[in-house]
Amino acid sequence: MMRSMYSAISGLKNHQTKMDVIGNNIANVNTYGFKKGRVVFKDALYQTMKTGSAPQDNRGGTNSMSIGLGMSLGSIDTINTPGSSQSTGKNTDLCISGNGYFIVQSGHEMLYTRSGAFDFDETGNFYALGNGALVLGWMADPNNNWNINTDDKGNPVPINIGGLSSLAPQASTAMNFTGNLDSSSADSAIVPTSKVVYDSLGNEHTIYFQFTKTAVPNEWECRISAEPDFSTSIVTGTDPIPMEFDTSGRLVSPTGVDVELSGISGAEDIDIDIDFSSITQYKGESTAWASYCDGYTSGDLRSISIDETGTIKGTFSNGQIRDLGMVALATFQNPAGLTNMGGSLFQVSSNSGDPNIGLPGNEDRGVLIPSNLEMSNVDLSEEFVDMITTQRGFQANSRVITTSDQMLEELVNLKR
Known part of the structure; x- marks a missing residue:
């Protein structure tokens, strides 16, 4: 009893x-x-009352008795098991669809969490709301064409965009034309257009173009100048430029020209390669125009978004979009072996295995659902x-x- x-x-x-x-x-x-x-x-230990015996001498064996x-x-x-995702409308909230944990740093300790309630503080740190732990990942290098180096996946760093809040200007170097020149235009008919370009300091300059129909069939001339009255030419080579089309309306020559704006105060000369190869000469309205030109003025960071690959994208005031960083995820051989630290944080244990750190959506790591949080x-x-x-x-x-x-x-x- x-x-x-x-x-x-x-x-x-x-x-x-x-x-x-x-x-x-x-x-x-x-x-x-x-x-x-x-x-x-x-069940706990058993107290053996009687051991079992083997069959012998035409008698059956007996089982042991224990309490x-x-x-x-x-x-x-x-x-x-994953929880359902809930839309929050907050662009820095993240939900993992699949395996993986966000990696955060609290002091000098690396911890892991499934709670993606994140935000940026006043210094640009990407941190976890509630405990202030810094979210780890990889940063873009503005000195290397804003590339994100994820080669060293085992060593993510705290994400901080404080030093990426401005975008330096870039001088224009390339321009593409498209559209049509009306084949039925009268001789000496003029088609004008213009395009804004930028110097190394981000100053705007306007280049003017004038396409003139010649008396020779399938031939036009193009004048290019930095002055609206075309008093000076900026073409490197013959000016005006003879433009020859074949009988199919395609441009034969030249497919491209170089122009140079020099003597700009305080800035480097602007050297631009202009591609005319997409201009056609068909019967119809003349619509030739510069559809693309690179280069931009300086800009300040205006908004931030995060996509399903964990890439943090910044939109600047000059309309440019740049990758600022990327969020890292970690998976474990035995996630149930992680030690629960409270605050929705987990710690590596001897039975969880080492973290396998990498990009969202790669290997067995899940993708991210932006503007969502994972429910319990x-x-x-x-x-x-x-x-x-x-x-x-x-x-x-x-x-x-x-x-x-x-x-x-x-x-x-x-x-x-």
Whole structure:
């Protein structure tokens, strides 16, 4: 009878532990990135009353007899099934669709989380709301054409865009023309157009173009100048430029010319390659124009967005878009082995395996869903059923104790 009491006590204690886990799950039903816990029981030691024997001398064998001494906790597991995504409308919120954890740095410690409630602080740090941990990834290099070097995937750095808030100007170097010159135009018909270009300081300059139909069939002339009256030429070579088309209306020569704007105060000369190869000569309206020209003035960072690959894109006041950085993800051989640190943060343990750090969407890492957060994976209906069975298990064990006590009372009362 004493064994039954102590067995029941172990049941009471461990059912209380299970109830604690259920209560924590329910408390975090609306916690972003939360992963529910699960309690697994196992039976405890057994006291052997009689060992078994093998068959012999035309007699069958006998089984051993033993009495269990209660139960104990087998494990408290973290269930890493993904939660559903919830749209937030906040462009810095991120949800992982698939495997992986965000990598954050708290002090000098590297931690991991599924909660993607992030934002940028006043100094440009990309950080986790609530605990201030810095989100890790890779940064763009403005001195290397804004490339993001992810070759060293094992060493992500804190994402900080404070030094990438301005974009230096870029001088124009290339221009492309498109459109049509009317083949039925009268001799000496003029088609004017112009295009804005930029010098090395970001100053705007206008280049003027004038296409003139000649008396020779399928031939036009083009004059290029920095003055609207075409008083000076900026063409490197013959001016005006003879433009010859074939009988199919395609430009034969020249397909391109070089122009140079020199003598600009404080800035370098502008040297531009102009591509005329897309201009045609068909019957119809004359629409020849410079459809593209590179170069831009300086700009300040105006807005930020993050795509499904974790690339942080910045839009500048001059209309340019640049990749500023990229968010890193880590996967583990045994994510259930991570140590829960609280605050939706996890730490590497000896049983989780080392982190496999890389780009979102690569290998077994999931892609990101911008402007969404991952909900808790707690199922309330499941938790309530577990609560009922846990309560009944606790009641049953307490009834064993009261029944054992009554039996002891009857034994004591044998002598009055």
